[in-house]
Amino acid sequence: MIRIGNISLPDFPLLLAPMEDVSDPPFRILCKDNGADLMYTEFISSEGLIRNAINCRRKLDIFEEERPVGIQIFGGDEESMALASGIVDVTNPDLLDINFGCPVKKVACKGAGAGVLKDVDLMVRLTAACVKATKLPVTVKTRLGWDEQTKNIEEVAERLQDVGIQALSIHGRTRSQMYKGEADWSLIAKVKNNPRIHIPIFGNGDIDSPQKALEYKNRYGVDGVMIGRAAIGYPWIFREIKHYIQTGELLPPPTVEERVAVCRKHLHEAIKWQNQRVGINEMRGRYASYLKGLPNIKEYRNRLNRLTEVAEVEAVLDEILTTYAGFELQRTPIELIDYHENCPL
Structure with a gap:
């Protein structure tokens, strides 16, 4: 210990x-x-x-x-x-x-x-x-x-x-x-x-x-x-x-269900910490990573990034679950981005 x-x-x-x-x-x-x-x-x-x-x-x-x-x-x-x-x-x-x-x-x-x-x-x-x-x-x-x-x-x-x-x-x-x-x-x-x-x-x-x-x-x-x-x-x-x-x-890579669940939890925790407007706005930069590897996911990401109400976001996440039900994601290497290039400081 x-x-x-x-x-x-x-x-x-x-x-x-x-x-x-x-x-x-x-x-x-x-x-x-x-x-x-x-x-x-x-x-x-x-x-x-x-x-x-x-x-x-x-x-x-x-x-x-x-x-x-x-x-x-x-x-x-x-x-x-x-x-x-x-x-x-x-x-x-x-x-x-x-x-x-x-x-x-x-x-x-x-x-x-x-x-x-x-x-x-x-x-x-x-x-x-x-x-x-x-x-x-x-x-x-x-x-x-x-x-x-x-x-x-x-x-x-x-x-x-x-x-x-x-x-x-x-x-x-x-x-x-x-x-x-x-x-x-x-x-x-x-x-x-x-x-x-x-x-x-x-x-x-x-x-x-x-x-x-x-x-x-x-x-x-x-x-x-x-x-x-x-x-x-x-x-x-x-x-x-x-x-x-x-x-x-x-372990196998996270399933579609796990990825969507993380999107939901992150959204609700962000809203709880700040407020609905800020929480929804901050999530717009997160969906791409969480949903990476799903084919033709760009359309859903674009829709998620335009929404302003929690119910609308939840509806699209439900749609993703239905569309990709049973889809098995493949493991891909994690990309180590040059984080400080985009650091707000």
Whole structure:
């Protein structure tokens, strides 16, 4: 069993990565339904929280059915990070996570996210400030380093552990790589095998199949894996990995009925979280992924994307169930999109 503070996780837990404009409460609940063991919110600006920015405050919303869940913050100022940690503390998540990995220019080039990788001393000070400001367990998500010449993750891991973090998630690329090339898990394994390291180490990067999850578990010895891009539009990835690790067998791909059920649940959770207009609008970008693989589905997607009433959406989903009754979907590779190309930040 893996422990982070008072949180108990199963052996080799599967974590849902924090992704801006993706990891909202409706999506997190779907991932929880399908076996995610620990999830994180979209990352939140410490400065925005302090200024009481509406969008930042909305990201603090968490619900009992998705626990354990962590709230992730980012920033480059010690006082702001400490104040934001205190605000997070009041909202009562299960843990506080610090983002030292976001490579987006608007974040990294302002000395936050992966930008802090250029100054390890600052990273340590920011982390220590958060640990002192909250009663929550503090964890960190980061990358191997800023560029090929500064892969300092082993030093970073030791120093962050020394100031009190209780788990570390490592994406196997540098900031300069963004999402290019293949993630290098060998350095993640070095951190895990460092005799000084006693906190859980989670690997992140390129896990897009049950087979790869098991291969990396065995090859690199990490305590668990964090899954980001592979879960976008495919929350079933978590249950498929768990089943494969336990049995060595691949589950069949989700059925038409399961795909439509996820569309319905996501829609209703989005409406419950916000309102009907916003919920229906936000679902328009989700149908393509959930219904991928169904022949001639474009007509239905186009209709769904024009609707404004829940009853109308439900009627089209019912029609899809009838049209594709008995259709057996084939397994296709999960496409790992370059997520940050379209990141709203």
